[in-house]
Amino acid sequence: xxxxxxxxxxxxxxxxxxxxxxxxxxxxxxxxxxxxxxxxxxxxxxxxxxxxxxxxxxxxxxxxxxxxxxxxxxxxxxxxxxxxxxxxxxxxxxxxxxxxxxxxxxxxxxxxxxxxxxxxxxxxxxxxxxxxxxxxxxxxxxxxxxxxxxxxxxxxxxxxxxxxxxxxxxxxxxxxxxxxxxxxxxxxxxxxxxxxxxxxxxxxxxxxxxxxxxxxxxxxxxxxxxxxxxxxxxxxxxxxxxxxxxxxxxxxxxxxxxxxxxxxxxxxxxxxxxxxxxxxxxxxxxxxxxxxxxxxxxxxxxxxxxxxxxxxxxxxxxxxxxxxxxxxxxxxxxxx
Amino acid sequence: xxxxxxxxxxxxxxxxxxxxxxxxxxxxxxxxxxxxxxxxxxxxxxxxxxxxxxxxxxxxxxxxxxxxxxxxxxxxxxxxxxxxxxxxxxxxxxxxxxxxxxxxxxxxxxxxxxxxxxxxxxxxxxxxxxxxxxxxxxxxxxxxxxxxxxxxxxxxxxxxxxxxxxxxxxxxxxxxxxxxxxxxxxxxxxxxxxxxxxxxxxxxxxxxxxxxxxxxxxxxxxxxxxxxxxxxxxxxxxxxxxxxxxxxxxxxxxxxxxxxxxxxxxxxxxxxxxxxxxxxxxxxxxxxxxxxxxxxxxxxxxxxxxxxxxxxxxxxxxxxxxxxxxxxxxxxxxxx
DNA sequence: ATGAAAGCGCTAACAG
DNA sequence: CTGTTAGCGCTTTCAT
Numbered sequence: 001x002x003x004x005x006x007x008x009x010x011x012x013x014x015x016x017x018x019x020x021x022x023x024x025x026x027x028x029x030x031x032x033x034x035x036x037x038x039x040x041x042x043x044x045x046x047x048x049x050x051x052x053x054x055x056x057x058x059x060x061x062x063x064x065x066x067x068x069x070x071x072x073x074x075x076x077x078x079x080x081x082x083x084x085x086x087x088x089x090x091x092x093x094x095x096x097x098x099x100x101x102x103x104x105x106x107x108x109x110x111x112x113x114x115x116x117x118x119x120x121x122x123x124x125x126x127x128x129x130x131x132x133x134x135x136x137x138x139x140x141x142x143x144x145x146x147x148x149x150x151x152x153x154x155x156x157x158x159x160x161x162x163x164x165x166x167x168x169x170x171x172x173x174x175x176x177x178x179x180x181x182x183x184x185x186x187x188x189x190x191x192x193x194x195x196x197x198x199x200x201x202x203x204x205x206x207x208x209x210x211x212x213x214x215x216x217x218x219x220x221x222x223x224x225x226x227x228x229x230x231x232x233x234x235x236x237x238x239x240x241x242x243x244x245x246x247x248x249x250x251x252x253x254x255x256x257x258x259x260x261x262x263x264x265x266x267x268x269x270x271x272x273x274x275x276x277x278x279x280x281x282x283x284x285x286x287x288x289x290x291x292x293x294x295x296x297x298x299x300x301x302x303x304x305x306x307x308x309x310x311x312x313x314x315x316x317x318x319x320x321x322x323x324x325x326x327x328x329x330x331x332x333x334x335x336x
Numbered sequence: 337x338x339x340x341x342x343x344x345x346x347x348x349x350x351x352x353x354x355x356x357x358x359x360x361x362x363x364x365x366x367x368x369x370x371x372x373x374x375x376x377x378x379x380x381x382x383x384x385x386x387x388x389x390x391x392x393x394x395x396x397x398x399x400x401x402x403x404x405x406x407x408x409x410x411x412x413x414x415x416x417x418x419x420x421x422x423x424x425x426x427x428x429x430x431x432x433x434x435x436x437x438x439x440x441x442x443x444x445x446x447x448x449x450x451x452x453x454x455x456x457x458x459x460x461x462x463x464x465x466x467x468x469x470x471x472x473x474x475x476x477x478x479x480x481x482x483x484x485x486x487x488x489x490x491x492x493x494x495x496x497x498x499x500x501x502x503x504x505x506x507x508x509x510x511x512x513x514x515x516x517x518x519x520x521x522x523x524x525x526x527x528x529x530x531x532x533x534x535x536x537x538x539x540x541x542x543x544x545x546x547x548x549x550x551x552x553x554x555x556x557x558x559x560x561x562x563x564x565x566x567x568x569x570x571x572x573x574x575x576x577x578x579x580x581x582x583x584x585x586x587x588x589x590x591x592x593x594x595x596x597x598x599x600x601x602x603x604x605x606x607x608x609x610x611x612x613x614x615x616x617x618x619x620x621x622x623x624x625x626x627x628x629x630x631x632x633x634x635x636x637x638x639x640x641x642x643x644x645x646x647x648x649x650x651x652x653x654x655x656x657x658x659x660x661x662x663x664x665x666x667x668x669x670x671x672x
Numbered sequence: 673a674t675g676a677a678a679g680c681g682c683t684a685a686c687a688g
Numbered sequence: 689c690t691g692t693t694a695g696c697g698c699t700t701t702c703a704t
Contacts, residue, residue: 018692054681059683287622685693
């Protein structure tokens with residue numbers, strides 16, 4: 001039993017003036033007399049008037065809403081991105097509609113159409129792990145809706161992008177391990193089709209190359225989460241006697257590997273050093289504390305909205321895709 | 337340069353029929369001929385027609401959207417609640433607008449009005465830690481918008497609620513510690529004004545009482561996160577020699593306390609057992625693995641939407657507040 | 673089986 | 689400074 005909500009025309013009728021005058025008064029338009037504004041404001045206040053955003057958006061053809069598609073809300077990196085996004089979006093008068101793809105392409109497609117159906121003014125996306133084609137994103141662009149990718153980007157599409165310097169981060173942390181005297185370094189990598197994964201692998205390779213270390217053919221395993229570490233534990237343990245370090249594509253994988261090794265009598269970092277990527281809070285909680293690469297999630301979030309809002313608010317400006325690269329910094333802790 | 341999006345009247349014009357017919361055809365109304373339906377559907381398909389949800393909602397006075405206010409997206413418990421909520425909401429044809437209060441009352445109030453301005457059909461709330469008054473929620477009810485609280489509820493308001501049996505969970509895990517021979521158990525508690533905290537404290541007290549253990553006046557500290565453990569480390573370490581267990585109101589606090597003790601030479605659980613609450617994934621990752629109480633976040637999320645949607649779809653049904661209590665189960669691991 | 677008309681709540685061009 | 693009018697895209701009587 002939705003109690004009647006006051007509308008602009010209710011106020012107009014009660015005050016014996018026109019709806020447009022009320023609308024203008026509420027917007028503090030300069031063309032309305034102080035007296036009228038006062039009467040309108042007061043009545044609005046007293047009656048608990050609240051604008052109907054739906055009607056406003058429909059009329060203005062702009063919803064002041066940004067759509068966000070993210071693989072998993074639960075990851076610390078993504079939640080800090082969300083915080084950054086909300087911060088700047090709110091400050092700029094935009095709302096954010098958050099959707100999770102759960103790393104599933106079809107869910108991502110559904111999210112995307114739902115956002116477009118809601119007439120969001122722009123979309124922010126970090127692509128799901130299992131997304132292979134990009135046609136659904138192409139559709140967004142064709143509709144003239146601005147789109148910015150962050151972290152997990154598409155290379156096929158000419159859009160603005162905000163990324164971490166994964167290559168350099170991986171190169172730096174691998175170099176760090178080498179400086180510490182490690183030479184037999186295993187890399188636990190993400191699937192090949194994930195750009196982020198390829199970049200980190202490239203950084204790892206580069207560090208080896210710069211230090212004249214030949215990469216062993218069996219030293220790169222595709223393994224990027226806890227479950228896979230468990231699934232591959234035999235292989236990892238078979239490698240263990242020959243290696244002195246592991247660099248994993250993310251912190252969860254690094255920690256899972258670390259615990260596997262510890263459970264099997266290896267000392268970290270004495271026998272085998274461990275390094276991760278991402279600087280999840282858990283990295284500072286495990287024993288030993290995890291050496292890892294910090295990613296600037298919050299800042300990346302802010303930058304992404306910034307780029308997006310510029311596109312939204314300057315729709316006619318000639319399009320020149322921009323890429324913002326955030327440097328990542330090695331956090332040396334106890335594990336390596 | 338938003339390219340023109342096809343509308344119902346565009347289709348109507350192209351087909352030489354009326355907009356209402358197109359609308360009905362798209363809804364598969366029985367009063368439209370198969371032939372017309374076919375033509376409409378095909379044209380819709382080809383032109384990439386998509387309904388304008390804003391217009392629909394405005395006209396139908398129902399947005400098929402549920403508002404969600406949550407303290408912190410980043411917590412595992414809350415993200416599983418979100419998953420449960422989304423699951424059932426989507427399946428029932430509703431979208432979810434997620435807002436974070438960041439444990440801040442004024443942010444919570446802003447979120448609430450934003451959701452109402454967007455004409456959500458109902459609201460799901462877990463109250464922020466720093467929320468002391470409940471007038472902003474009262475306003476929601478006065479507007480006739482259904483409201484369901486979950487986990488962090490308000491006792492003042494007569495609404496549906498979905499909660500964990502915090503009392504029983506705390507009683508059970510404290511009893512467990514006692515059965516293991518611990519008798520000097522410190523409780524790290526949440527602020528007094530948080531019902532969840534009071535309930536867990538009550539469970540702790542009850543377990544002591546049932547076992548004829550007198551509660552030491554200095555054995556309950558208000559301390560419910562990592563920072564506070566650090567802030568109170570002197571007091572905790574001063575207590576340490578006299579105690580053989582700690583039960584903390586959540587896992588993060590438990591783990592912080594555990595690491596503080598370990599860093600100061602105490603063995604866990606040999607010297608001091610540790611128990612948490614919530615079963616965050618991190619509980620299974622720390623060393624030793626944390627004994628804790630599992631909360632059914634996903635199920636609680638589903639139940640909350642379920643209750644909410646019932647209210648939304650039966651607005652005239654007489655109101656009888658319902659409370660759903662989810663039992664929590666003790667997860668015995670290594671720490672206690 | 674289809675169409676005409678009205679209206680959800682709001683804003684903006686135009687007129688005065 | 690204010691009012692009139694029209695319309696955003698859609699649904700829903702009420703006709704026919």
